[in-house]
Amino acid sequence: MASDLHRTATTTYLCCVPTLEESAGAGRVGLAGANIQSFYIFTRTIVCIKNHCIFTVLNIYNMLNGKLFAIILLGIIALGCKEDENELKKLFSIENPTLKPILKLEESIDLVLQNKENKTIDSVVYFINETKIGAVKGNDKLPFALNKQKLGNQTLKALVYFEGKNIDINTSFSIYASQEPQLLNYSIVNTYPHDSNAYTQGFEFYNGVLLEGTGQYKESTLRKTDYKTGKVNQQIKLEDTFFGEGITVLNGKIYQLTWKEKTGFVYDANTLALEKKFTFETDGWGLTNDGTNLYMSDGSEIIYILNPTTFKVIDRIGVYTAGSKIDSINEMEWINGKIWANIYQKDVIAVINPKTGAVENVINCADLKTKVTQHPEVDYFNGIAYNPATKTYFVTGKNWDKTFEIVIN
Numbered sequence: 138m139a140s141d142l143h144r145t146a147t148t149t150y151l152c153c154v155p156t157l158e159e160s161a162g163a164g165r166v167g168l169a170g171a172n173i174q175s176f177y178i179f180t181r182t183i184v185c186i187k188n189h190c191i192f193t194v195l196n197i198y199n200m201l202n203g204k205l206f207a208i209i210l211l212g213i214i215a216l217g218c219k220e221d222e223n224e225l226k227k228l229f230s231i232e233n234p235t236l237k238p239i240l241k242l243e244e245s246i247d248l249v250l251q252n253k254e255n256k257t258i259d260s261v262v263y264f265i266n267e268t269k270i271g272a273v274k275g276n277d278k279l280p281f282a283l284n285k286q287k288l289g290n291q292t293l294k295a296l297v298y299f300e301g302k303n304i305d306i307n308t309s310f311s312i313y314a315s316q317e318p319q320l321l322n323y324s325i326v327n328t329y330p331h332d333s334n335a336y337t338q339g340f341e342f343y344n345g346v347l348l349e350g351t352g353q354y355k356e357s358t359l360r361k362t363d364y365k366t367g368k369v370n371q372q373i374k375l376e377d378t379f380f381g382e383g384i385t386v387l388n389g390k391i392y393q394l395t396w397k398e399k400t401g402f403v404y405d406a407n408t409l410a411l412e413k414k415f416t417f418e419t420d421g422w423g424l425t426n427d428g429t430n431l432y433m434s435d436g437s438e439i440i441y442i443l444n445p446t447t448f449k450v451i452d453r454i455g456v457y458t459a460g461s462k463i464d465s466i467n468e469m470e471w472i473n474g475k476i477w478a479n480i481y482q483k484d485v486i487a488v489i490n491p492k493t494g495a496v497e498n499v500i501n502c503a504d505l506k507t508k509v510t511q512h513p514e515v516d517y518f519n520g521i522a523y524n525p526a527t528k529t530y531f532v533t534g535k536n537w538d539k540t541f542e543i544v545i546n
């Protein structure tokens with residue numbers, strides 16, 4: 138055994154101190170000195186392994202430049218820390234019967250930790266979506282009502298201080314609307330011509346003029362139309378590489394999104410003169426405003442609230458019913474404090490509470506598409522414009538030859 142070890146030390150670890158001469162010398166020690174020899178070889182082996190490690194590290198250092206080496210070393214240290222962190226996380230759990238995967242706004246949750254190894258907890262600070270919602274001494278229970286939260290996914294974090302350490306424990310849950318949406322019925326009060334070449338993406342009145350933004354590469358436009366005749370009175374064409382999307386008017390400016398180009402345009406609403414471009418991170422779909430901020434959809438269930446000057450995202454709304462997430466939010470219109478929205482590929486209007494994201498009403502508009510002239514380009518229902526002068530709603534679809542003026546019964 139001892140000589141095997143010794144051989145290992147002298148042959149495998151070529152960097153090590155023992156030489157063949159020492160090895161031969163060690164072989165001349167008699168049986169009586171076997172234990173001493175074994176101890177000696179064992180100790181040398183440990184020294185060899187240690188030296189080998191240092192040698193290897195030095196060799197790697199020589200092979201790599203210093204910066205790369207430092208990155209690798211930091212990576213190794215970080216990995217070690219991560220492992221420690223994972224061990225600490227195992228000490229606590231935030232799960233309890235009140236924390237169901239799907240909750241309703243009227244429900245409350247109890248925040249209290251499972252302390253698996255009975256550690257002495259000093260305090261726990263709780264956060265939802267990175268906003269602090271409360272703190273407790275020890276592991277006291279913190280009841281929390283959900284009625285002021287927005288709908289959608291919520292990330293819950295407990296920052297636990299215990300025995301001179303701290304660790305954060307995370308989980309998530311969703312909040313759905315409390316009630317199913319109520320169905321609203323409509324009546325058509327007028328039918329007007331609409332340009333069947335217009336792939337409608339934005340639809341909004343401004344001083345009695347119907348503004349329309351259209352899509353498709355090489356065909357996208359921003360136009361002013363006479364809603365009664367469908368005649369386009371003024372139009373600008375976007376560059377061929379832009380696919381036009383939602384439009385809205387705020388403080389005398391028209392804002393227009395593009396689909397995948399992450400670019401928006403700001404025009405003078407009277408002259409349609411382009412004033413500036415802006416950028417955003419997501420797809421651009423529908424656009425509306427509440428008189429202060431922009432509300433933008435991106436094809437998901439999220440509506441982003443943007444500052445109209447900096448175009449920074451101020452807040453987000455998740456659109457939900459009591460039973461599901463509603464994605465593909467498309468053209469939008471702000472009407473009397475609610476967001477009316479088309480849902481891509483659906484023949485419905487969803488009336489959304491902008492404070493919570495709950496769909497409060499649904500209008501089934503499936504009948505409208507059957508009333509337009511059918512041709513190969515006829516596409517989905519899209520386009521809601523509220524006319525404050527008539528207090529009626531104007532709706533159309535992509536490449537539809539009609540706009541319908543409707544009232545809600």
Ligand SMILES: [Ca+2]
Nearest residue numbers: 340469470521
């Ligand atoms: Ca609109």
